[in-house]
Amino acid sequence: MGGDAPQAIRKLAPGKLVIASHNEGKVREIRALLAPFGIEPVSAKELDLPEPVENGTTFVANAELKARSAADLSGLPALADDSGLCMDALNGDPGVYTANWAETADGSRDWNLAMRKVEDALAAKGPEVGRDAHFVCVLALAWPDGHVEWFEGRSEGTLTWPPRGTVGFGYDPVFVPLGRDQTYAELPPEEKHAISHRADAFRQLVSAVF
Incomplete structure (x- = not known):
């Protein structure tokens, strides 16, 4: 998969790769996933690159927007992630607007607030509401010449309340x-990396470009 029309998958050579994110949790996970492949990850924050406005209406659109911006500004290949939590009972929300649910009045992000908003939205549906959920992750890999490849991963599960665990980030x-009793935030990082939506997308990327 990737690009706007069928094209040969472009391979990624060892060397520097911009991780087009200012989210330290995402950067940490992607660094760990890249470690075996001779890639030298550098984050957008380390390069002092601005955060583009994420005005896409899909995960693919936002991931491509971030990857293209970082590749254009840095002159290096760039990898961007756009991911989110989708609740079946909320018609897929918060979905592509996952981070928006965490925004506060001062422009920062409060993930405890975001989790509470989701729980309140479910509670408003009544005590019998379904709690099936899934995470989606789209990884977009862009080169400075404008070529983009993208890969979509998914992780099924359920939402629990109250929050449990101190590892991880976001929701x-x-x-x-699915198949576990612990939340992502209770699992050791290496275990989460093996089963997460980001790991699913990353496996596809590795198979295609390394």
């Missing part, structure tokens, strides 16, 4: 992946 403390 991890309330998401219990």
Whole structure:
């Protein structure tokens, strides 16, 4: 998959790769996933690159927007992630607007607030509301010449309340992946990396470009 029309997958050579994110949790996970492949990750924050306005209406659009911006500004290949929590009972919300649910009046992000908003929205549906959920992750890999490849991963599970665990970031403390009793935030990082939506997308990327 990737690009706007069928094209040969472009391979990624060893060397520097911009991780087009200012989210330290995402950067940490992607660094760990890249470690075996001779890649030298450098984050957008380390390069002092601005955060582009994420005005896409899909995960693919936002991931491509971020990757293209970082590749254009840095002159290096860039990898961007756009991911989110989708609740079946909320018609897919918060979905592509996952981070928006965490925004506060001063422009910062409060993930405890975001988790509470999701729980309140479910509670408003009544005590019998379904709690099935899934995470989606789209990884977009862009080169300075404008070529883009993208890969979409998914992780099924349910939402729990109250939040549990101190590892991870975002909605991890309330998401219990399918077949597990622990939330993402309770699992050791290496275990989460093996089963997460980001790991699913990353496996596809590795198979295609390394």
